[in-house]
Amino acid sequence: MDYESYANACAFIGNSLLKPMSQTETVGLDPAFWSAFPHFDDPVILQAKEALIQWAKKASVLDEGQAIQGVSVEFTHLFVGPPSPAAPPWETVNREEGVTVGFGQPTFAMQGILRDMGLVVSNENNQYADHMGIELLTLSEMCRRVGAGQMDGEVVCAFMCEHPAAWVSTFHGKVHDAVPGGYYDHLLALAEALLLRAVGTRDNSSCA
Numbered sequence: 001m002d003y004e005s006y007a008n009a010c011a012f013i014g015n016s017l018l019k020p021m022s023q024t025e026t027v028g029l030d031p032a033f034w035s036a037f038p039h040f041d042d043p044v045i046l047q048a049k050e051a052l053i054q055w056a057k058k059a060s061v062l063d064e065g066q067a068i069q070g071v072s073v074e075f076t077h078l079f080v081g082p083p084s085p086a087a088p089p090w091e092t093v094n095r096e097e098g099v100t101v102g103f104g105q106p107t108f109a110m111q112g113i114l115r116d117m118g119l120v121v122s123n124e125n126n127q128y129a130d131h132m133g134i135e136l137l138t139l140s141e142m143c144r145r146v147g148a149g150q151m152d153g154e155v156v157c158a159f160m161c162e163h164p165a166a167w168v169s170t171f172h173g174k175v176h177d178a179v180p181g182g183y184y185d186h187l188l189a190l191a192e193a194l195l196l197r198a199v200g201t202r203d204n205s206s207c208a
Contacts, residue, residue, distance in 0.1 A: 002040070003143045005038045007139075009037065009038060009194060010136045010140040010143065011136070011140040013136055013191050013194075014132075014133040014134070014135070014137040015133065016187060017079070021075065021183075022068055026064070028052075028056065028071070028183065029071075031056040031057050034049055034052040034056055035053055037049050037052075042197045044193040044197065045193040048192075071183045074179055074182050078178055078184055087174035087175040087177075087184075090106075090128050090130050091107075091131075091135065092104035092107055094167040103128055110130045111129045113159065114134075117142075132171060135164040138159070139156070139164060157199060160199050164195055
C-alpha cells in the first residue's frame with residue numbers, strides 16, 4: 001500500500017467531517033481535485049471518486065459562496081442539528097443499540113488509543129474521541145508512522161477493523177437516508193470504499 005497517499009486521503013476526509021466547508025478547505029468543490037484523488041487501483045474507490053467528480057461539476061455552476069453555504073448547511077443538518085444530528089458521527093451511537101448520546105465504550109477505547117500514540121484531540125467543538133473524523137485522522141497518523149517504519153502495519157489493520165471500518169457502512173447509510181446524493185453522501189461512500197478495501201472485507205478476507 002502507498003501509505004502516504006492513503007494517509008493523505010484519510011486526513012482530508014477526516015478533516016472534512018469535523019468542520020463545515022465554510023471553516024475548512026473548499027477544494028471539494030473542484031472537479032480537478034477529485035480527478036487527482038488516488039483510487040489505489042480499486043474499482044469501488046474509483047466509482048466513489050467519479051461520483052464526486054460529477055457532483056463537483058454540478059456544484060461548479062453555482063456561485064462559490066452559494067455552493068459553500070449549501071454544503072455547510074448540509075453539514076449542520078447531518079452532524080450537528082438542531083434539534084439533533086440526522087446522522088450522528090460517533091461510533092458509540094452507530095454501534096450500540098438504543099444509544100442516543102455519543103459517549104460510551106468506543107469513546108474510552110479511542111481515548112486510550114490517542115493517549116498511547118501521544119496524540120491530543122484539539123478541536124473547538126469538543127468532539128468525542130470516537131467521532132468518525134477523529135478516527136480517520138488517527139488512521140492517517142498511523143499510516144504515516146507505518147510508512148516511516150515507526151509502527152507495525154498489523155496494528156493499523158486491527159484498528160481499522162475494530163473502529164472506523166466496523167461502523168462506516170452504518171454511518172454512511174444514515175447520511176444517505178438523510179441527504180441522498182449530497183456532498184457528504186458521496187464523501188462517506190468514498191470513506192467506506194477506502195476503509196473496506198484496506199481491511200479486505202469485500203472478498204471475505206480478514207485483517208489477520
